[in-house]
Amino acid sequence: MTQESATPDNHEVVVDELDLAIVNCLQLHPRASWTLLASALDVDPVTVARRWQRLSDAGIAWVSGRAAGQGRAESCLAVVELSCSATETLSIAERVTELPHVLSVEHTTGPRSLTLLVEVRDLAFLSQFLLTSLEGVLATTSYAVTQVYSMGDHWQLHVLDAAQHAVMLGAQPPRLDGLTAAASTPARPYDAVDRRIILLLGEDGRMPVATIAARAGLSESTVRRRLTDLVGNGRVVLRCDIALPDSGWPVISWLWAQADARDIDDVAARLRRMSGIRVCWRISGGPSNLMLALTTHSLHELSVVEARLATEVPEMTIHDRSMVLRSLKRMGRQLDAAGRSVRVVPLDIWADPAGGPILPAGPRTAAATASGRRRRVLLP
Template structure:
């Protein structure tokens, strides 16, 4: 049960940062990195997890298909129906995140579907008929330069990071790395494992085996393969207010096609850039998420963008007023996880219609 009065301290943040580097790291490794007894570290994580402050979740990488589509969908909603719509859309298994945003769009959602035809069906059959949805606008993500999966708190020093990364292979991510083997299809066993990781990315092998009716050796082998080939994304998340980075702003920008890659490289070196995508479907061809400690700091980050990337033009911006779902977790008013809503990219098209109230 969540406890709204729980406050985080530096050790809590350090534990989360360790799991951002290695989401399934054993407590012995985290303890060694932080110079803390593993039992203490495990107890701290359990406290954070029980309160919904931090969590690890897994999801499939694009269904193992190169044509899979990640898309940003903006929903214009009637004011009185916005919350009800957000709650309905949150339940859809292809929706990664749902945000209540400022500006002309009421809700901004991120979806992952198998192809553009499925995106069309999602918009026309699942979202369009929902009462109160006035209009939709979609933008396909054509290239990912950075993703919230790799965003970090940056509270570890160099020595602590070195311990966490010692002996590990570079992280392979199906959304961001060309090393990922997305040509291999997922079979039913892979699907079972991935969906259970969607409930808890640190679920023990024994628990996965029991839940899926598989042997522990099979689960261990499949899990190693899914993670090693980048066909599953494991991500450690934290409630933004508890993390000390409560502010997120989305920017829609434009750059000449020949400049985009160089601009994205520059953006990747700037603090505060949580997401950077190349998009299509409108005048803007870049979409950025800026994160900051305060609204005042956000204006400083934007000013630095103007200095560092003068060839990029910002066309529009919006503030995230509230995160309602983030990467498979339904969030409360404080941004804390209330429950898992596992991302099921294999869901039957008939089953993913938004449920009626």
């Protein structure tokens, strides 16, 4: 095993191959011990822990947790597009970033100013969330996610070799993530104890059991038992993220597409096998029934990936495209202009949705409608 010397300045961290390998290991097994990672990567456990602390302190990489909704009875996932006045777009983005139901906030190209991913308890909560006004929003469009084929939770750097990959996966049972039949129906609803633990995992998905117990007012044995249930049964999603510019995959683009309903599952299965596909959802609320996120190394690569899509998935027709100019929030983390985490904004699908204003304010709505701008709220 090799061992490194301490790095003196975490403010000027340059990500190298070992850092990427550590992140990839945690993408496979987010709460794995440093000993397991050291075994997979053939380095000293102290080196792995030090490297991760450096990445975490710099906001380059982090592990988070959230309730595994993704279409279950206790969750409604929706994409909300906001058209904002130019002078208020940043202010609106900062305000919606604070909302506990908003998983992600992106500044995007095209007719929408901001694209949000929102998760609430059910359609009634989503309606309440949408029907509160926010000054500066001119129009909204929303799509319900009716099936998740893949999320950013499943995206990997793919820098591990086969042996390293096998070590990481061999140390745990198959990962349940809300997408498999075995994990589709929770054995019981989330209770208050589950929620306390999940909110703490939202701050740090690797938070030690002792820390969770102390902060949640629970015994360590209770926390261990609940974690085994929540993680082992796919009722909490643990996810390792990395700032995209540091990952080597800095560009994200969204595609809205259509596939015949009879072919859509087969189309989605082929899309999931393509390395550039970060997200694949079935959606309802507009002319498209698929929404994809492409991750690429450069802007120029986008045309190459689209050409591959046309060749490999000819049954799919692309209706619209949008590029992410900047991610302001990703799965409960506020991001800076470099895509690095600067603050935790815990996700809470059980919070009061009245705290989440999105729709245009009254006077602005009337003016926008009168001037011919479309105001659409499309629910399934």
